[in-house]
Each structure stands twice: as C-alpha cells, then as structure tokens.
Amino acid sequence: MFGPEGPTLRELAVQALSSVEHGYDLLAPKFDHTPFRTPGPVLDAVAEALAPLGPFTDGLDLCCGTGAGMRPLARLCRRSVTGVDFSAGMLDVARQRVRPTEVPRVAxxxxxxxxxxxxxxxxxxxxxxxxxxxxxxxxxRLFAGVRAALRPGGRFAFPVFAPPRPTDPGFWLLAGFDAVMRVRNALWRPPFVMYYRSLRLGSFLGELERAGFTVEPRVLPGFGRRADGSPRGRLVVARRAGAPDPAVTPRRAG
Structure with missing residues (x-):
C-alpha cells in the first residue's frame, strides 16, 4: 500500500495514537505517498462532471489536505480558490506544492x-x-456551515463510491479497520476519528436536505457499474436554495 517514500509502520502507529489534527501534522510530509490521497482520476472525474454547471466565481476545498483538489477546482473557478484544513502541517505542504504560478488567486x-x-x-x-x-x-453542524459559506444558488459537491460487498476482501479490511479504531478510541485519548464505513449515501442525502439543500446526485460514469447495475461512483451535488441576487456584488473569499 505504501511506497518507499511513504510513512513507516512506526510513523503510522504514532499518528494513530495522536489526535486527528496532530496525526495529520505528522503525516503531512509523506501524505501524498499514501493511498489516503485522493487519486487523480477521481479529481478529474469530479471536475468534468461539475464543468457544465459552471462557470463558478469563487471555490472552496473543504478539508483540502495537501491541496490535491485545488488544481481541478481552479479550472472551474474564474476568480479565486481557497483551501481550508485544521492541520497546519497539511497546509504547509499544500503551500509548497500548489504554487501561485499553477493556481493563481489561491488562499x-x-x-x-x-x-x-x-x-x-x-x-x-x-x-x-x-x-x-x-x-x-x-x-x-458541518452541512449548516457549508450552506452558510455558499452564496444562494451555490453548490456543494463531493464524490461517493459504492462500498465493497461482503464477498469482497476489501469489505472485511474496512470492517476490521473500523473495529480497531473503535477499540482504540474506547481505550485511548485523545480520539482519532477515522471510520470508513460509518456514513452511507442515504445519510448524506437526508442530512443535506435537512440543512436546506436541494440534492442532485449524479453518476460518475468512468468508474463503471457493479454486477447489479448500480454505479460504482456518484457525485453528490447539493444546491443552496435561492437564486443569487444580481444586484449584490459577491464577496471575495479568504
């Protein structure tokens, strides 16, 4: 799973016994050499699916990490892009790797x-x-904050992938990881919240609607379909209700 430039087993263990914030501060220099970084094909597929809904003026990458999503976001937004993350270490790496010459008007x-x-x-x-x-x-609370950050008519988008079936070894790998994390959090403080199987598509859609979004799920066709015909990848697009007022000049982000 990890290349020679990735974290060692000891480094991962230290991270897992830290808080989420400090753990990612520690992991940041090697994060892009782990399977946790969102793959390029996913970033490109999301940008391609969102392009017909634009152009957009200002964009935000929520939990931006080392900035992998900033380049595709910049292709969609005409004026500015902002990355927000609570790990200072991840932001330090992002500033080094996403240069203003590649992504202008970045904050x-x-x-x-x-x-x-x-x-x-x-x-x-x-x-x-x-x-x-x-x-x-x-x-x-999370979705209410995103809705407040959007202008009326703005969109909140994120990819969701179908979980593996119980017949797939990946199902048991993720289930085992979640079980280990729950035991770790029951015995160790501070907690490290990272659960792969805790949130389902239905939960996302219901909470988004309750937060005041109109939800527009879309298929990401490049990832194919499962044996039952359901798509492997979807893009959740949630629109903040209300048309933007053309008389109001949008605020600059950041």
Whole structure:
C-alpha cells in the first residue's frame, strides 16, 4: 500500500495514537505517498462532471489536505480558490506544492470544517475523502456551515463510491479497520476519528436536505457499474436554495 517514500509502520502507529489534527501534522510530509490521497482520476472525474454547471466565481476545498483538489477546482473557478484544513502541517505542504504560478488567486485558511469562518463567500464547495473524520451526529453542524459559506444558488459537491460487498476482501479490511479504531478510541485519548464505513449515501442525502439543500446526485460514469447495475461512483451535488441576487456584488473569499 505504501511506497518507499511513504510513512513507516512506526510513523503510522504514532499518528494513530495522536489526535486527528496532530496525526495529520505528522503525516503531512509523506501524505501524498499514501493511498489516503485522493487519486487523480477521481479529481478529474469530479471536475468534468461539475464543468457544465459552471462557470463558478469563487471555490472552496473543504478539508483540502495537501491541496490535491485545488488544481481541478481552479479550472472551474474564474476568480479565486481557497483551501481550508485544521492541520497546519497539511497546509504547509499544500503551500509548497500548489504554487501561485499553477493556481493563481489561491488562499489557505487553517480552520475547523465544523465552524467555517465564511458567509456567502463561494459559488462552489468541494470535498474529497474527508467525511470519515466526522461522526454522524456532526453532519448537521458541518452541512449548516457549508450552506452558510455558499452564496444562494451555490453548490456543494463531493464524490461517493459504492462500498465493497461482503464477498469482497476489501469489505472485511474496512470492517476490521473500523473495529480497531473503535477499540482504540474506547481505550485511548485523545480520539482519532477515522471510520470508513460509518456514513452511507442515504445519510448524506437526508442530512443535506435537512440543512436546506436541494440534492442532485449524479453518476460518475468512468468508474463503471457493479454486477447489479448500480454505479460504482456518484457525485453528490447539493444546491443552496435561492437564486443569487444580481444586484449584490459577491464577496471575495479568504
């Protein structure tokens, strides 16, 4: 799973026994050499699916990590892009790897996704692979903050992939990981919240609707379909209700 430039087993163990924030500070220099980084084909597929809904003016990458999603986000947004993450280490790496010459008008903000410091600032918010760090009870607060950060009519988008079947070894790998994390969090403080199987598509859709979004699920066709015909990859697109007022000049993000 990890190349020679990735973290050692000892480094992963130290990370797992830390808080989420400190753990990612430790992992940041080697994060892009782990399977936790969102693959390029996923980033490109999301950008391609969102392009017909644009152009967008200002975009936000929620839980941006080392900035892998900033380049495709910049292709969609005409004015500015902002990355927010609560790990200072991840943001330090992002600043080094996403240069202004590649992504102009970029801003980096250290902050908690559950308490975003923005209001009516963006037309598009995206997120890649971060929801395992939030407990189901935290979704209402998280989605309410995203809705507040969007302008009326703005969109919140993130990919969701079908979980493996019980006949797939990957199912038991993820189930085992979640079980180990629950035992670890029951015995060790501070907790490290990272559960691969705690959130389901239905939970996302219901919470988004309760938060005041109109939800538009879309298929990501490049990832094929399962044996039962259901898509392997979907893009959840949630639109903040209300048309933007053309008389109001949008605020610059960041």
């Amino acid at each position: 980096w903000v250290r902050g908690d996704a559950r308490a975003l410091p923005f209001a009516d600032a963006f037309d598009l918010v995206v997120s890649f692979g971060a929801f395992g760090h939030f407990l189901p009870a935290e979704l209402p």
